[in-house]
Amino acid sequence: MLQALLLAIWAGLCTWDQFGPHLGFRKPLLASVGVGVILGDMPTAIMIGATMELMWLGVNNIGAYVPPDVISGTIVGAALGIMGSTDTASAIALAVAIGIPTATLVQQLNILVMTTNVSLVHGADKAVESGKFNSVNKYFWAGALCFFLTRAVPVFIATGIGSFVIEDIMNFLQNQVPWVLSGFSTAGGMMPAVGLAMLLTMMMKKSMWIFLLLGFVMAAFLNVPTVGIALVAVALAGIWDVITEGQKNQPAPAAAAAAGSDDDEEYDL
Numbered sequence: 001m002l003q004a005l006l007l008a009i010w011a012g013l014c015t016w017d018q019f020g021p022h023l024g025f026r027k028p029l030l031a032s033v034g035v036g037v038i039l040g041d042m043p044t045a046i047m048i049g050a051t052m053e054l055m056w057l058g059v060n061n062i063g064a065y066v067p068p069d070v071i072s073g074t075i076v077g078a079a080l081g082i083m084g085s086t087d088t089a090s091a092i093a094l095a096v097a098i099g100i101p102t103a104t105l106v107q108q109l110n111i112l113v114m115t116t117n118v119s120l121v122h123g124a125d126k127a128v129e130s131g132k133f134n135s136v137n138k139y140f141w142a143g144a145l146c147f148f149l150t151r152a153v154p155v156f157i158a159t160g161i162g163s164f165v166i167e168d169i170m171n172f173l174q175n176q177v178p179w180v181l182s183g184f185s186t187a188g189g190m191m192p193a194v195g196l197a198m199l200l201t202m203m204m205k206k207s208m209w210i211f212l213l214l215g216f217v218m219a220a221f222l223n224v225p226t227v228g229i230a231l232v233a234v235a236l237a238g239i240w241d242v243i244t245e246g247q248k249n250q251p252a253p254a255a256a257a258a259a260g261s262d263d264d265e266e267y268d269l
Contacts, residue, residue, distance in 0.1 A: 003038055004160030007079055010034040011155040012148035014071045019147060028052035028074040035078040044088055048078040048095045055096070056103075069110055072151050073103030076158045083159075102158060109150045117143045211236060 014034070018026035025031055032049025036042035056070045077099025085091035120139045127135040215233065218224040224232075 001160055003079075004156050006038045007035065007075055007159050008152040008156035010038065011072055011075045012152040014075070015147050015151045016144060018071065019144070026071055028056060028070050031071055031074045032078045035075055035082070039079060039082050041082045044082050044091050045078050047088055048081055048092055049074060051092050051096065052077065052099060068100075068103035069106035069151065070103055072106040072155055073099035075155050076102045079155075079159045098158075102154065106150060106154055109154070110147075113146045113150050117146060 010031075014025045014031050017023050025034070029046070029049040029052075032045045032052070033042070035049075036045030039045065052070065052074050056068070056073075077095035077097075080098050081091035081093075081095030085094055120143045124136045124139040127133070127139065211233070214236075215229055218229050218232065219226075
């Protein structure tokens with residue numbers, strides 16, 4: 001229960017980072033680091049976090065859209081994956097299977113809280129109009145507490161109560177229906193590609209396809225490691241920036257003066 005409480009607090013703090021300083025703890029990779037520290041299995045936690053980071057790479061707040069909550073999904077998935085599995089592959093598969101529905105559930109709670117917190121904004125406006133400036137902080141922290149609880153409570157319930165039954169569930173899956181875990185493992189391997197595809201749909205332009213093909217050829221046919229591909233990408237990005245900026249800074253060509261037939265001839269009188 002102590003670990004569940006610490007995980008719940010960590011989830012709430014990561015949520016405050018999402019609405020506050022933006023230190024990066026709202027991202028799956030860094031959120032999983034706290035899980036690894038609390039549960040004492042950093043390698044597995046980071047591998048789960050990296051998988052979910054790629055899986056949710058293209059999930060962002062756009063306009064009024066509220067995406068699935070990757071914080072709670074990562075923390076619950078990583079925690080139960082570590083608690084209920086003895087090997088890394090099973091832990092990742094279980095984390096993906098649990099993390100996705102958890103993120104979707106908390107997404108609904110987040111929408112509810114964001115809707116109800118509007119009343120706090122109106123209360124703060126009235127406090128300012130009446131000159132009660134000290135009351136504004138109360139409304140501010142009340143809203144922050146609501147966001148904290150939307151992540152902390154589900155994480156505590158899932159990791160506190162779920163930890164007692166996850167071992168029996170894993171034994172059932174491994175012994176009675178092993179194909180379920182195999183399917184989750186396959187899906188977990190596909191999710192990073194789905195995340196990258198979602199990201200590409202937002203940022204890919206017609207002129208960028210050549211770089212995507214170049215990276216694919218280097219990885220699939222030339223067996224260039226990821227670090228090497230990243231270094232080549234940095235160099236190409238620098239070259240691309242120099243070319244495009246140079247084109248922007250070129251002076252506009254001087255317009256050729258339209259000359260009539262009379263203007264083309266000069267006479268010395």
